[in-house]
Every structure is written in C-alpha cells, then in structure tokens.
Amino acid sequence: MTSHPTNGLDDIVHQRVRLGILTIAHEARRVEFSYLRDTLGLTAGNLSQHLGVLETAGLIAIEKGYAGKRARTWVSLTKAGQAALEDEIAQLKMLISRIEPTETSPS
Amino acid sequence: MTSGAAFSGDDPRQLLSETYQLTRQVRRAQRATWFPLLVLAAVTFAAIPFHYAPYRLGACAATRLVRVCTAYPPALLVYWPTALVLAYVVIAAFYIRRSQARGVGTRVRPYVVAGIILALAMTGSLLWALYHPLAFSPDGPGGLFSALHSYPFAIGLALVVLSWAERNGALLALALGYSAVVLVTATLGPVGGHGWLGFPVQLVIPGSVLLLGGIGFLLAQRPWRRAA
Numbered sequence: 001m002t003s004h005p006t007n008g009l010d011d012i013v014h015q016r017v018r019l020g021i022l023t024i025a026h027e028a029r030r031v032e033f034s035y036l037r038d039t040l041g042l043t044a045g046n047l048s049q050h051l052g053v054l055e056t057a058g059l060i061a062i063e064k065g066y067a068g069k070r071a072r073t074w075v076s077l078t079k080a081g082q083a084a085l086e087d088e089i090a091q092l093k094m095l096i097s098r099i100e101p102t103e104t105s106p107s
Numbered sequence: 108m109t110s111g112a113a114f115s116g117d118d119p120r121q122l123l124s125e126t127y128q129l130t131r132q133v134r135r136a137q138r139a140t141w142f143p144l145l146v147l148a149a150v151t152f153a154a155i156p157f158h159y160a161p162y163r164l165g166a167c168a169a170t171r172l173v174r175v176c177t178a179y180p181p182a183l184l185v186y187w188p189t190a191l192v193l194a195y196v197v198i199a200a201f202y203i204r205r206s207q208a209r210g211v212g213t214r215v216r217p218y219v220v221a222g223i224i225l226a227l228a229m230t231g232s233l234l235w236a237l238y239h240p241l242a243f244s245p246d247g248p249g250g251l252f253s254a255l256h257s258y259p260f261a262i263g264l265a266l267v268v269l270s271w272a273e274r275n276g277a278l279l280a281l282a283l284g285y286s287a288v289v290l291v292t293a294t295l296g297p298v299g300g301h302g303w304l305g306f307p308v309q310l311v312i313p314g315s316v317l318l319l320g321g322i323g324f325l326l327a328q329r330p331w332r333r334a335a
Binding site for chain 1: 119120122123125126129130132133134136137206207209210211212213214
C-alpha cells in the first residue's frame with residue numbers, strides 16, 4: 001500500500017510563508033531579516049513568529065550582529081532545513097502529478 | 108501572507124510556482140556579473156604594455172630537426188598574478204559589501220578562490236614551461252598546450268565557476284565563448300608566426316569580449332535601479 005503524498009507533508013514547512021523563508025535562505029548563503037520582510041511582504045512581528053517556528057524546529061539558524069551601528073539579524077538554512085525543503089518540493093511535485101491527470105481529463 | 112496557521116488549502120502548483128518565482132527573484136538580486144567582467148577587462152588591457160617589456164631567455168633544447176629556446180618577459184610573470192589576485196580581492200570585497208547592503212548573501216567565495224588558485228597555478232605552470240622548451244614546440248601537442256597556457260584562459264575557467272555560483276546561464280555561454288576566443292587568438296601569437304602583432308591581438312580581442320560582456324550585463328542587470 002502506498003501512502004498519499006499529503007501524508008508526507010510536514011506542517012512546519014508546508015506553509016506558504018515558511019516555505020518562502022526556506023526557499024530564500026536556500027538560495028542566499030545568508031539572508032537578512034529586512035530582505036525577508038520586504039520580499040515576503042510581512043510585518044516584522046509576523047516574520048519573527050515564523051522564524052521562531054522554523055528555528056525551534058532546527059530548520060534555520062539565526063545570527064544577530066551589527067553592521068556599523070545598525071543591528072542586523074541574519075538567517076541561514078541548516079542541513080535539516082535543506083532536507084526539509086527538498087522533501088517539501090518533492091512532495092509538491094508528487095501531488096501535482098497526481099492532480100493533473102484528473103483535472104486535464106474531459107468532464 | 109500574514110497567516111500563521113499551517114497551510115491547508117493552497118494549490119500545490121501555485122505554491123511550487125511561487126517557490127520558483129522567489130528563487131528567480133533572489134538570484135536576480137544576487138547577480139552582479141558586470142562588475143567582475145569589467146574589472147577583468149581592465150586587467151587584460153593593462154597587461155598589453157607588459158608584453159613589450161624586455162625578454163629573458165629561459166632554456167634551450169634541441170630535437171633532431173630543430174633547436175627550441177624559450178623567452179618570457181619577467182615583468183609579465185609579476186604583473187599577471189599580482190593583478191589577478193588583487194582583482195579577485197576587489198571582486199570579493201564588492202560582492203560582500205553589496206550583499207550586506209541588500210541583505211542577501213552570495214556564493215562568491217568559490218569563484219574568488221578558483222580565480223586565485225588558477226592565477227597562481229598558471230604562473231607556476233608558465234615558470235615550469237620556461238625551462239621545458241619543447242612543451243611550447245609548435246609541432247605536436249605543444250601548440251594546444253601553448254593555447255591553454257595563458258592567463259586569459261585562466262580568467263575564462265574562473266568565469267565558468269562564477270556562472271555556477273550565480274546560476275547564470277547567460278554568463279556560462281559568455282564564459283565558454285570567451286574561452287573559445289582565447290584559444291583561437293592564442294594561435295595568433297609568435298607560435299602562429301604573427302610575431303609583434305600577436306600579443307596585443309591575444310589581449311585586445313579577449314579583453315574586448317570581457318568589456319562588451321560587462322557592458323551587456325550592466326545594461327541587463329541595471330544595478331542603479333535597484334539602488335534607487
């Protein structure tokens with residue numbers, strides 16, 4: 001018996017904003033808080049909430065520092081985060097491949 | 108975008124499409140292809156006068172038919188590695204500064220490390236060839252060896268690494284085209300019998316490819332619009 005792809009989805013990663021954070025952190029070696037906030041169109045508080053969830057799950061690492069006098073928060077993907085992102089993308093592709101034959105079939 | 112609840116109802120195709128869109132957006136923000144191309148074009152053009160510096164005889168060796176001697180301007184062996192290492196340091200500093208300003212990191216380190224290693228390896232290899240004259244013999248494998256044995260070719264190899272680091276297909280095409288131009292123009296040197304004119308051609312044509320490529324990427328990436 002094969003399980004449905006939805007069973008393989010991780011609730012922490014399978015969320016639009018958190019998936020966006022992981023995607024950006026995967027492409028950039030490190031990404032700054034303000035870049036994530038602006039790119040994803042979030043408020044600082046909302047982004048902090050999502051980052052907290054991902055950090056608690058061990059999917060991202062958060063580093064605080066200064067650039068001159070400005071406080072900066074940098075986010076980077078952990079190995080677990082990379083694996084979780086790859087798994088999520090694979091599950092999404094599998095889901096799409098299951099949906100498409102049904103949707104494209106004539107009614 | 109502000110919901111904290113776990114995703115439940117979004118279309119997976121839309122989610123995947125948004126993921127790819129974000130990926131493209133980050134890559135666009137990371138790219139600054141024009142800068143290394145323009146810096147390396149400047150380094151290439153600035154090398155031209157050094158090719159007219161006094162030559163020093165390396166070594167001679169004889170085959171059954173011909174006696175071959177090597178000669179190379181020592182100034183070039185100082186200029187190229189120094190200029191290239193400095194250029195890669197400037198490029199690294201530019202990318203780091205830019206990534207701090209934009210808030211998105213870039214994987215420029217492999218390019219800079221590869222560029223510096225290639226520049227130093229090319230210098231070691233040229234020094235070796237200076238004392239192994241038959242390696243430069245126009246007969247047999249020496250011609251190809253000579254063509255591959257140039258600093259502009261090392262620049263091309265490093266650009267392939269940059270195209271991987273930037274995930275930039277257009278740069279990969281430019282790097283491969285540029286390397287092909289370097290190999291073709293290398294045959295126009297003294298080995299190819301064009302003597303005095305050979306060296307500037309070997310630098311002006313590859314340097315022009317880098318310059319035009321740099322201007323093209325500058326117009327395409329328009330960094331001034333992002334900074335505004």
